[in-house]
Amino acid sequence: MALQIATIPCLADNYAFLAHDTATGATGLIDVPEAGPIMDFLDETGWILSDIFLTHHHDDHVQGLAQILSRFPARVIGAAADVARLPPLDLTVQEGDRVEIGSVDGRVIDVSGHTNGHIALHFPEAQAAFTADSLMALGCGRVFEGTKPQMYASLQKLAALPPDTVIFSGHEYTAANGKFALTIDPENPDLISRVQLVDAATAVGEPTVPSTLAVELATNPFLRADDPAIQAHLGMEGADPVDVFTEIRTRKDNF
Numbered sequence: 001m002a003l004q005i006a007t008i009p010c011l012a013d014n015y016a017f018l019a020h021d022t023a024t025g026a027t028g029l030i031d032v033p034e035a036g037p038i039m040d041f042l043d044e045t046g047w048i049l050s051d052i053f054l055t056h057h058h059d060d061h062v063q064g065l066a067q068i069l070s071r072f073p074a075r076v077i078g079a080a081a082d083v084a085r086l087p088p089l090d091l092t093v094q095e096g097d098r099v100e101i102g103s104v105d106g107r108v109i110d111v112s113g114h115t116n117g118h119i120a121l122h123f124p125e126a127q128a129a130f131t132a133d134s135l136m137a138l139g140c141g142r143v144f145e146g147t148k149p150q151m152y153a154s155l156q157k158l159a160a161l162p163p164d165t166v167i168f169s170g171h172e173y174t175a176a177n178g179k180f181a182l183t184i185d186p187e188n189p190d191l192i193s194r195v196q197l198v199d200a201a202t203a204v205g206e207p208t209v210p211s212t213l214a215v216e217l218a219t220n221p222f223l224r225a226d227d228p229a230i231q232a233h234l235g236m237e238g239a240d241p242v243d244v245f246t247e248i249r250t251r252k253d254n255f
Contacts, residue, residue, distance in 0.1 A: 002104045003126040007207060008041055009033035013172040014060055015209055017130060018047065019123070021102030026050040028101035029074070030121065030130045033060050035067035042072060051101060054078040055132035056118040059087040061170065072127060081110075082117030093119065100202070104234065111158065113151025114141030121206050122161060129213070131162055132170040137211045139177035139195070140222040142253065148246040155245075163214035174198050174208035180255045184221040184248055185230050191219040221248055 004020040010033035017030040019042060027047040029038065031054060038083035042049060049072040054062055056079070065076070065087050077099065080092035093099060095110035099121060106123035111134035116186035118141075121130045134151075135158045143151050158167075185191050194215065198208050201219050217223055225244035231237050236244050 003101060003123060003128060005126070006041060007209065008037050009170070009172070009173070009207065010037050011060060012146055015168070015170055015172065017168050018042070019101050019126070019128070020047050021104050024102030026102030028053060029068070030168070031055055031061040031132060032064040032068055035064035037171060038064065038068060039071060052076045053099070053121055053130070054086055055120065055130065055170070056115045057082050058115065058133070061132065062087055079117040079119045082115070109157055111154035113143050113146040113154045116145045120158065122165070127162070127164055128166050128168060129158065130168045131158060134158065134244045135167060135216065136169040136171060136217070137167070137174040137177065138181050138198070138220050139173060139211050140249070143249060147250050149242050151249070152242050152245040155222060159213070159217060163212070163217065165213040166210045167213055167216060168210045172207060172209060175202045180252050181219065181221050183255070184233065184251070185224065185227070186233070187229060188219065194219045
């Protein structure tokens with residue numbers, strides 16, 4: 001792979017990700033929920049931290065930054081649209097901008113909805129996308145600041161990536177998301193099988209993140225608002241997928 005990616009559990013249910021370019025030795029960190037586990041991994045591997053990418057301003061994605069920087073100086077990168085709420089940045093980015101981890105190029109995707117200014121990062125050569133609290137395993141982030149149509153549009157950007165893209169999302173919410181998904185898409189055999197696998201992994205403490213976009217497209221109800229079976233189940237046959245998504249997200253908010 002173009003990037004060697006490590007999934008770092010943090011806090012109660014967060015994930016940070018370290019992406020290491022074996023060609024140059026550069027390492028990027030995506031989000032900093034908690035410094036300790038990240039610093040332990042860097043110490044164990046000897047990876048050299050070069051860049052820190054902040055997907056959005058919520059504390060559980062940035063609160064470990066100062067402690068990390070005290071030991072591992074690195075360039076801090078985040079959204080220009082959210083610069084006032086993020087920690088101090090060395091580089092601001094927006095939709096379509098090129099970023100890199102060593103020799104591996106990526107691009108920035110604006111996935112506002114959960115927050116305004118939320119970004120995702122796609123590294124095509126590595127077949128990896130870091131989506132934080134936008135597209136999540138079997139779910140999507142709660143819409144705190146944007147609108148549900150805005151979140152739907154953001155998810156559609158991610159849904160258009162190559163199906164073999166590996167989705168590195170920000171939380172271990174998959175088991176709970178699966179329980180909800182079955183209320184929306186109860187006859188989907190792929191979903192039923194996935195929920196069984198997720199429950200088995202969760203029972204023994206194994207992470208269910210990352211997933212692949214192909215799996216999300218087949219099982220994640222938030223990417224399936226145009227599916228006739230889901231629309232029929234909701235009594236919304238032929239409805240605009242934006243309206244169906246809005247209904248699904250509203251039901252999840254109250255689940």
